[in-house]
Amino acid sequence: MSTSNNLPMASSHSIPLHYAIQLTSRLRNKRELVLDVFYKGQDIIPMSETFNRTDIDNLLAQKGAAGIRVYYGMDTENRISAVLVAVNENNQDLIPMTTSLDRTVLILQEGQRCPVICPPESPLNQ
Numbered sequence: 001m002s003t004s005n006n007l008p009m010a011s012s013h014s015i016p017l018h019y020a021i022q023l024t025s026r027l028r029n030k031r032e033l034v035l036d037v038f039y040k041g042q043d044i045i046p047m048s049e050t051f052n053r054t055d056i057d058n059l060l061a062q063k064g065a066a067g068i069r070v071y072y073g074m075d076t077e078n079r080i081s082a083v084l085v086a087v088n089e090n091n092q093d094l095i096p097m098t099t100s101l102d103r104t105v106l107i108l109q110e111g112q113r114c115p116v117i118c119p120p121e122s123p124l125n126q
Helices: 017-030 053-060
Strands: 048-050 067-074 080-087 112-114
Touching: 017 067, 017 080, 053 067, 053 080
Parallel strands: none
Antiparallel strands: 048 112, 067 080
């Protein structure tokens, strides 16, 4: 496990809707399985994830954004990660109702995961 004082690069977190759907669906389907002893020692659940402020600002700058929702997804290696979407004032996800590859709606994932790249020491990570 390494420590880094560097934030992830801006614009490094954006993913398409169809991939966000795959992540969140996989986690819903396998949620109880990660409790199995088979998954111990595989860093499936991160201790933290770091996102660049520019990407968070861009998420909130979308028309109608009033907040952020954090979903959790699971990739093909069974690692759990945060999936961030903007929500409107009615608490509805600001995503298109299609799984096209349209990149006009911003969805974030790919945070800097700890472990492997962990933040500097803090009372929250000791």
